[in-house]
Amino acid sequence: MSSPLPPALSRLIEAYRSVHDLQAAAAVLSWDQETMMPSQGREARGQLLGTLAGLRHEHLAGAAFADALAAAEDEAAEGEAAQALLREARREHDRATKIPGELTRAMAEATSEGLASWQRARAADDFAIFRDSLARIIDLVGQKADALAEGRPRYDALLDLYEQGSTEAQLAPLFDGLRAELAPMVQAAADCGVEVDEAPAQGQFAPEAQYALGRETAAAIGFDFEAGRLDQAAHPFCTGFAVGDVRLTWRYQEDDFRPALFGILHEMGHGLYEQGLPAAWQSTPIGTAVGLGVHESQSRLWENLVGRSRSFWEWLLPRFRKAFPEHPAFEVDHIYPALHTIRPSLIRVEADEATYNLHVAARFELERRLLAGKLMVDDLPEAWDASYKELLGVRAPSAADGVLQDIHWSMGAFGYFPTYTLGNLIAAQLFDAARAELGDLDAAFARGEFGPLLDWMRRHIHQHGNLRSADQLVQDATGAPLSPDAFLGQLRASAAAVYGI
Amino acid sequence: MSSPLPPALSRLIEAYRSVHDLQAAAAVLSWDQETMMPSQGREARGQLLGTLAGLRHEHLAGAAFADALAAAEDEAAEGEAAQALLREARREHDRATKIPGELTRAMAEATSEGLASWQRARAADDFAIFRDSLARIIDLVGQKADALAEGRPRYDALLDLYEQGSTEAQLAPLFDGLRAELAPMVQAAADCGVEVDEAPAQGQFAPEAQYALGRETAAAIGFDFEAGRLDQAAHPFCTGFAVGDVRLTWRYQEDDFRPALFGILHEMGHGLYEQGLPAAWQSTPIGTAVGLGVHESQSRLWENLVGRSRSFWEWLLPRFRKAFPEHPAFEVDHIYPALHTIRPSLIRVEADEATYNLHVAARFELERRLLAGKLMVDDLPEAWDASYKELLGVRAPSAADGVLQDIHWSMGAFGYFPTYTLGNLIAAQLFDAARAELGDLDAAFARGEFGPLLDWMRRHIHQHGNLRSADQLVQDATGAPLSPDAFLGQLRASAAAVYGI
Numbered sequence A, B: 001m002s003s004p005l006p007p008a009l010s011r012l013i014e015a016y017r018s019v020h021d022l023q024a025a026a027a028v029l030s031w032d033q034e035t036m037m038p039s040q041g042r043e044a045r046g047q048l049l050g051t052l053a054g055l056r057h058e059h060l061a062g063a064a065f066a067d068a069l070a071a072a073e074d075e076a077a078e079g080e081a082a083q084a085l086l087r088e089a090r091r092e093h094d095r096a097t098k099i100p101g102e103l104t105r106a107m108a109e110a111t112s113e114g115l116a117s118w119q120r121a122r123a124a125d126d127f128a129i130f131r132d133s134l135a136r137i138i139d140l141v142g143q144k145a146d147a148l149a150e151g152r153p154r155y156d157a158l159l160d161l162y163e164q165g166s167t168e169a170q171l172a173p174l175f176d177g178l179r180a181e182l183a184p185m186v187q188a189a190a191d192c193g194v195e196v197d198e199a200p201a202q203g204q205f206a207p208e209a210q211y212a213l214g215r216e217t218a219a220a221i222g223f224d225f226e227a228g229r230l231d232q233a234a235h236p237f238c239t240g241f242a243v244g245d246v247r248l249t250w251r252y253q254e255d256d257f258r259p260a261l262f263g264i265l266h267e268m269g270h271g272l273y274e275q276g277l278p279a280a281w282q283s284t285p286i287g288t289a290v291g292l293g294v295h296e297s298q299s300r301l302w303e304n305l306v307g308r309s310r311s312f313w314e315w316l317l318p319r320f321r322k323a324f325p326e327h328p329a330f331e332v333d334h335i336y337p338a339l340h341t342i343r344p345s346l347i348r349v350e351a352d353e354a355t356y357n358l359h360v361a362a363r364f365e366l367e368r369r370l371l372a373g374k375l376m377v378d379d380l381p382e383a384w385d386a387s388y389k390e391l392l393g394v395r396a397p398s399a400a401d402g403v404l405q406d407i408h409w410s411m412g413a414f415g416y417f418p419t420y421t422l423g424n425l426i427a428a429q430l431f432d433a434a435r436a437e438l439g440d441l442d443a444a445f446a447r448g449e450f451g452p453l454l455d456w457m458r459r460h461i462h463q464h465g466n467l468r469s470a471d472q473l474v475q476d477a478t479g480a481p482l483s484p485d486a487f488l489g490q491l492r493a494s495a496a497a498v499y500g501i
Helices: A007-035 A041-059 A063-075 A080-098 A099-124 A128-149 A152-164 A167-189 A206-222 A259-276 A292-306 A309-322 A332-338 A356-371 A377-391 A418-438 A441-446 A451-460 A472-479 A485-499 B007-035 B041-062 B063-074 B081-100 B103-123 B130-148 B154-162 B170-193 B205-223 B260-277 B293-307 B310-323 B332-338 B357-369 B377-392 B420-440 B439-446 B449-461 B469-476 B487-499
Strands: A228-232 A238-242 A244-252 B226-233 B238-242 B245-250
Touching: A007 A041, A007 A063, A007 A099, A007 A238, A007 A244, A007 B007, A007 B041, A041 A063, A041 A080, A041 A099, A041 B007, A041 B238, A041 B245, A063 A080, A080 A128, A080 A152, A080 B449, A099 A128, A128 A152, A128 A377, A128 B205, A152 A167, A152 A356, A152 B154, A167 A356, A206 A228, A206 A244, A206 A259, A206 A309, A228 A259, A238 A259, A238 A451, A238 B041, A244 B041, A259 A292, A259 A451, A292 A418, A292 A451, A292 A472, A309 A332, A309 A441, A356 A377, A356 A418, A356 B154, A418 A441, A418 A451, A418 A472, A441 A451, A451 A472, B007 B041, B007 B063, B007 B081, B007 B103, B007 B238, B007 B245, B041 B063, B041 B081, B041 B103, B041 B205, B063 B081, B081 B130, B103 B130, B130 B154, B130 B357, B130 B377, B154 B170, B154 B357, B170 B357, B170 B420, B170 B487, B205 B226, B205 B245, B205 B260, B205 B310, B226 B260, B238 B260, B245 B260, B245 B487, B260 B293, B260 B449, B293 B449, B293 B469, B310 B332, B310 B439, B332 B487, B357 B377, B357 B420, B420 B439, B420 B449, B420 B469, B420 B487, B439 B449, B449 B469
Parallel strands: A228 A244, B226 B245
Antiparallel strands: A238 A244, B238 B245
């Protein structure tokens, strides 16, 4: 903080601290629930999370906070930070006052229960186990959307929670446009006669060696394990409690190293962002990440734009061989095509760069219909399959690999999926801008030098926390508003290299 | 709950739930801090724990809780549970109103910092690293004692926090009496010419095998791993967030299996109690354990009275051999003396049954002097060594094995240590009563049948939660008030068997 804050604003920050800390404590409890908690702890944990969410809501919506906010707004406060603090505190307070405390508490309990029943349903490959929880969650999410809508469509009120200002009306044409570009590319890849040899990526990969390689890679890129962890969970995720405490999770397949390695690079990208947030503003509304689109851009950057590049693999290959000495040797030229396949797949988090946004498009469509009451929960499994058939031409052999594959709906996160596509587009545009400024990044990657790119992200993205809007951040960092051009350009280049299309 | 509670009492229970949940959430955060948290998470974690403790205090001391309590007290409420709920809620509320919220918050932050600096000091074997934190904690604990004292001695106000109603005036003669009995016994063991052969307990024991054997044993006795965990930590402890979520920690020596095995049995005893608390009263002031003396009785029972018995080892031995196939074979008769040595040692948690209470006596003396201002923190290391020299005739070669060995003071727990000795006495008296009622427990143990003893504890101790006082519980379970007779009788028996004294 360059200059001392005026007194009323300081008191507002102090009032906000309980709000922040209750949220951070809940995040620790949620991480524990998904990585460590014994199964019989479920019910009590749901109660704890409900209580913390309820108390957070009481504080944020309460009279004392409202008074502190009003006093800070009446005070003359100059500078970007002060303005951003007032803006974000006002936004959070208004949102909280619109949502009844009882609904917040009910949602926390329902999603804790939902997470557990989703896990059971997934393990048993039986949607019916999750059905009632999901119906309850959709009902509560609908109530929440209605409370926030103020004349907007229900779904827009939810989109705004994850990416400020985004709307169904803006996103629908974007997805239509991507589909129009991607569908011919997927078709061309299928028709061109090139069969990508995936043998280099397949075989037997001991989980311990996968963990060690993933951890070594994350540490080499710059994830600080004195300020973070990497643990197994049913679903890969990243959660940050502070810049000094960021937790990543991972999962693996024994017969293919890609899900674990790229999953770890993905979550590590989120984690680098969390570790790079402005420590001076920790515990305030501007010490956090900006919307989820930018968050996702950081994960996709390292997962796809770095992690699937030839130059990164020149650095990684000797380490890979050491981790898996039994695996048949291959060269960068052999693995490169297996990292850039274009082929419809079942699992979003393992989808290739071209089809990934089609997975998102399917969810975008389904959740809009669920929220609008046009699709009933009982019909969801069938609608899921139909959507996948239409968009990707595939059908999951099991619910676990189909409608149950994602954690999001069990957590009440409707309106979240579209931020993944925004993340892909932002990542590509940031990467082009960084390369334009920094010069030959490939030579650096091949030497294991990831610092220049990470520093660029620290300077242009991470250190700004939630001070500026996502749109502004992208504009400032790249000199242009967000467009799909960089993403499509990079995708066409790898498609040309692998498929000659 | 046999009958519905009257309305005002129900509202009091509801008001108490946030208090309980904030405490339970803090317990999860503390467990995470000691087992999982990366080192750079320390500062933020201290803030979170401070906030949760502050909020808990606000709720418990606040007007809304006071009103709910007064209304429930004005209502006609019959039955043991209702009376106990009112009594315990009043006790907690009164205590909270006497302690300023700012002090509670400062204490939480100081002890979070204290825990971290204790860990660093212990790792570096340097008391100076812990010195300032400890001085700060003693200052705050003294303020807390003064706030609670109401004319009592400072130290009594602290004792009452851990064991209701216990006083320095009662404990001092008790320790004097134990010292008078134990000192000759220790001397006689040293003089009798018997050298216990500890070779069966020593060698090379792989940590993984020690973990597996400890876990298998705890599960066989009845610890439910669907409702609990066992993880490594710097200091063994047990913490329960709910009857369905009880966490044990352990540590090991590679050259001696006893610290890990008996440490796990000890924490498991605590854990069995936590898993056996009355689920119907969970989240209320009577759903918890009664004072720490009874808690410790449950850990000492399984650690010492079961775990060191011949019959238990008849069951364990084949499992032990399977866990450590390289270890030279031994019979129960060979290991029994090594489980009942009487010999001054440095570390309390690894002390034998005879000298253990002398370790406690040393701490009882030192912490009274620290609190009374008669001993300064700078002089503590020397005073520690002098006390050990006097009571046990030994001197620690390092601070880590001396004054830094226990976690308690770093957590602000002064007045806690005497409950260990109470626990030893209660365990012995309960065990005699259970054997009198259940008959030949040794035959059951040898067959691996621990259920009868566990069920007896469930019926007489666990299921009563905090409904009755510890004194009443012991009286009801054993038909007599607490005395050291059972403890000394059992100790004399094993001393006679091993040393012929």
